[in-house]
Every structure is written in C-alpha cells, then in structure tokens.
C-alpha cells in the first residue's frame with residue numbers, strides 16, 4: 001500500500017460519518033486547519049467548523065486541532081472555541097502524531113487524521129499508524145509552500161494512486 005494513500009476521500013470535512021467512525025471504535029480526531037476546515041492562513045472558526053467540532057465532541061471524540069502553522073495562527077482560528085491544539089506539528093514527521101496520541105491517551109490505531117494534503121497530513125497519518133482521511137481543499141488559493149506541494153500531489157494522485165481527485 002502506498003504511504004500516500006488516504007483511507008477515505010471526502011469532498012468536504014463535514015461529510016465525515018461521525019456515528020459510523022465512533023461505532024468502529026475510533027476515539028480521537030486530529031484536524032488540520034488551513035484549507036481543511038478554514039480558509040488558508042486567515043480563516044477563523046466559522047459556524048460550520050464550530051458545529052463540526054462540537055458534533056465530534058458530543059459524539060465522544062477527543063478533538064485536537066493539529067497544524068503545521070504557528071501558535072498565533074491556530075489561536076486565531078480557535079477564537080473562543082474550546083479545543084485542544086497542537087501547532088508547528090512538522091507533519092508528515094510521525095513524532096508529533098505519536099506525541100499527541102500519548103498526551104491524549106489514545107492509540108494511533110484509534111485516531112483519525114483529517115487533512116487536505118497527501119504529503120503532510122496523510123503521509124504522516126500512515127507513518128504513525130493513524131487513520132488518514134483526505135478532505136479536498138476548501139479553496140484553490142494556497143500559500144507558496146503549499147502551492148508547491150500541490151504540484152507534487154497532483155503527480156502522486158495521477159502516477160502513484162492512479163486516481164483523479
């Protein structure tokens with residue numbers, strides 16, 4: 001199996017079947033921020049993202065906002081929303097995935113990772129034994145670094161995963 005292959009592909013994060021994953025025994029969701037649940041670099045937690053996070057928590061999931069961006073950005077996203085968070089996550093390196101799991105007392109095998117990038121979010125999920133769910137990017141607009149990653153990802157989708165997304 002390719003390390004870039006997500007376990008599921010969603011058109012948007014709100015498509016996650018929360019009860020089904022809860023029934024399957026998953027206990028935690030690590031959520032990427034930029035272009036997964038908010039506009040890249042500027043988006044705050046809008047009503048849709050807030051409802052999604054609260055729905056996860058109500059269903060019994062531990063939720064951790066899990067971003068490669070800095071603390072200021074993550075706090076800007078959160079606003080007054082109460083959720084655990086982890087910034088400068090250095091995705092795809094598995095160390096911070098494993099550190100979050102340890103801190104939250106959840107096994108990687110019970111942890112879902114949702115993100116919009118194969119070469120950070122999903123690769124790291126597969127390397128650390130978490131369950132990676134790919135969410136299509138919310139907006140076409142990306143930071144320079146992400147735009148570069150995106151070009152590599154197009155190649156991976158086409159030539160490694162043989163899928164058009």
Ligand SMILES: [Mg+2]
Pocket residue numbers: 032033034035036115116117
């Ligand atoms: Mg992202």
